[in-house]
Amino acid sequence: xxxxxxxxxAVLIRVSLANICGSDLHFWRGDAPLRLPEDGWIFGxxxxxxxxxxxxxxxxxxxxxxxxxxxxxxxxxxYPCGRCYVCLNNEPANCPAKIxxxxxxxxxxxxxxxxxxxYYLRPGGAIFLVPDALxxxxxxxxxxxxxxxxxxxxxxxLRFGGSVVIQGxxxxxxxxxxxxxxxGAQTVIVVDQIPNRLALAREFGADHTIDLREIADRKERxxxxxxxxxxxxxxxxxxxxxxxxxxxxxxxMLRSGGAYLEIGTISRGAKIELEPAQLVWGAxxxxxxxxxxxxxxxxxxxxxxxxxSRWPFEKLVSHKYPLAEIDRAFADSEWKVRDTTxxxxxxxxx
Ligand SMILES: [Zn+2]
Ligand SMILES: [Zn+2]
Numbered sequence: 001x002x003x004x005x006x007x008x009x010a011v012l013i014r015v016s017l018a019n020i021c022g023s024d025l026h027f028w029r030g031d032a033p034l035r036l037p038e039d040g041w042i043f044g045x046x047x048x049x050x051x052x053x054x055x056x057x058x059x060x061x062x063x064x065x066x067x068x069x070x071x072x073x074x075x076x077x078x079y080p081c082g083r084c085y086v087c088l089n090n091e092p093a094n095c096p097a098k099i100x101x102x103x104x105x106x107x108x109x110x111x112x113x114x115x116x117x118x119y120y121l122r123p124g125g126a127i128f129l130v131p132d133a134l135x136x137x138x139x140x141x142x143x144x145x146x147x148x149x150x151x152x153x154x155x156x157x158l159r160f161g162g163s164v165v166i167q168g169x170x171x172x173x174x175x176x177x178x179x180x181x182x183x184g185a186q187t188v189i190v191v192d193q194i195p196n197r198l199a200l201a202r203e204f205g206a207d208h209t210i211d212l213r214e215i216a217d218r219k220e221r222x223x224x225x226x227x228x229x230x231x232x233x234x235x236x237x238x239x240x241x242x243x244x245x246x247x248x249x250x251x252x253m254l255r256s257g258g259a260y261l262e263i264g265t266i267s268r269g270a271k272i273e274l275e276p277a278q279l280v281w282g283a284x285x286x287x288x289x290x291x292x293x294x295x296x297x298x299x300x301x302x303x304x305x306x307x308x309s310r311w312p313f314e315k316l317v318s319h320k321y322p323l324a325e326i327d328r329a330f331a332d333s334e335w336k337v338r339d340t341t342x343x344x345x346x347x348x349x350x
Contacts, residue, residue, distance in 0.1 A: 004109040008057040009123035013073065017140040018047040018114035019317065019345045020333045022170070022242065023266055028330050031267055037104030044114030044348075045077040046144035048136050052118060062126045063298060072130040074142050074297050075121050077114070082124065093151065093293045115326060117350045126294035133305050137317045140347060141171070146300045148263060149176045151292030153183060156236045156261040160184035165225055165234040165253045166206070168241035168264060169197035171316055171345060174204040176238060178311045181205035182303060189228055191221070204311050218249055225253040232256075239264040244272045251278060251286070259285045266290075318344030 006012050024044055027034060034041075051071045061067045078099050080092035087095050103112050109120035121127055130139050149172055158164060164180045166173045169192035180188045182205075190201040193212035201209055208228050215221050226233055233255035239247055242264040251260050251274075278284065304313065321329040326348060333346045 001105055001110045003053075003118065004111070004120060006053045006055045006120075007109075007123055008055045010055045010109070011051060011058055011073075011075075011121040011125070011127055012053040012111075013049040013075065013119045013121055014052040015047050015049040015114060015117060015119050015350045016072075017049075017136045017320075018044050018348045018350065019140050019144075020044070020329060020348070021046045021144050021345070022172075025330070025334060026267060029334070033268075034102055036102055037107070039104035039106045041102040042105055042111065042113035042116050043102070044116075046141055046345075047077075047114035047119065048072065048074055048130065048139040048142070049119060055123070061129050062294065063128060065129050067127070067129065072136075072139070073127050074130050074139055074301060075119075075127040076125050076291075076294055076297070077119075077143060078291055079122055079124055091293075093289070093291050098291065115323065115348060115350070117323070126297060128298050128301065131301060131305050134301065134308070135314075137347070138304050138308065138313050139301070141175075141316060141345065142297060142300045142304070145172050146175055146179075146303075147292040147296040148172070148289065150179050150300055150303070151296045152176075152238065152261050152263050152287075152289040153179055153236065154296075155289050156238070156259040156287045158183055158185060158236045161186045162235040163187040163229045163255075164189070165237040165250060166190045166201070167237065167239050167246045167250050168192060169194070169201040169206075169209075170240060170242075172263065173197075173238075173240040174201050174206075175316070176240060177201050177206045178204045178307065179303065182307060187229055187234075189225060189234070200315065203315075218252075222249065222252045229255070234258060236261060238262075242266070244270045247272055248274055248278075251282075251284060254282065254284050257283045259287050262286055262288045263290075316344055317347050319346045320349050321346060323348050323350040 051069050080095035081097040111118040111120040189208045190206040191210045198209040237250040237253050238261040244265045329346045
């Protein structure tokens with residue numbers, strides 16, 4: 001593709017690292033149905049890169065710090081419209097128009113996704129300088145996994161000294177354990193069925209882990225959470241599993257007045273049975289979160305700078321592939337996901 005003419009408020013970015021995220025695997029498998037353009041679709045969204053060309057009006061990043069070509073940057077990949085009821089309410093993450101239908105590479109500005117040499121940050125996209133202390137491997141998951149987790153716990157109302165149950169010790173789950181501790185959580189409990197993953201969750205700050213195969217009875221697990229939270233239940237419980245059958249159990253693990261954070265189940269059409277009276281009598285909330293408000297990115301970068309030696313973030317990216325081997329990267333990731341003993345993401349180096 002020819003490099004696009006950069007509009008005055010846009011930024012052309014040379015992608016240095018692009019991760020294969022769980023939702024990319026959903027698209028690749030076809031279980032998140034999409035209408036694709038005839039000329040194909042450049043997808044992928046979890047990435048970092050360097051400024052290749054600044055639009056003529058762009059002089060600084062979204063925090064007002066001078067920006068020049070060659071600078072390492074982290075940035076959003078979705079664009080709240082700024083012209084709808086939700087945007088007017090200052091809720092950019094909730095804008096229903098922030099992600100558009102897939103566009104083909106023939107459409108200007110051609111570079112719509114992470115799995116390419118370039119990414120075109122459209123006018124209005126948030127962009128932030130990356131601290132030198134952070135490697136590309138640490139920064140690549142920031143604009144999807146890490147920001148989503150931070151924003152989710154924020155939206156669910158986790159507070160200093162609170163308690164959290166994390167269902168699913170995958171990439172998002174282990175990062176959520178670390179974020180919750182950094183936010184001041186007193187008790188972080190992680191539930192999964194793979195011992196390796198639970199061990200990694202403990203390395204990322206989990207105070208307690210519950211192995212589903214050791215404690216096979218749901219009632220026993222709920223009672224254990226109650227016991228570990230001083231007899232009251234958790235302030236916040238989160239679905240990072242992507243298997244919606246776990247949701248009712250997570251809601252049961254909440255204290256009265258607690259919040260359930262739903263992030264894991266992105267596939268439309270998946271259904272569960274739920275007893276609404278549990279919400280009413282327990283005064284519980286369910287909070288759905290997709291993406292995040294742009295203010296989260298610089299805070300996520302700061303989080304990594306202050307915690308990079310506290311938790312082993314480098315374990316979250318395992319294999320690197322050149323872009324030409326994208327098919328192998330997906331096949332390997334799929335195999336690993338099915339195998340479920342390892343959580344590390346595959347990364348493409350365009
Ligand atoms: Zn993602
Ligand atoms: Zn909007």
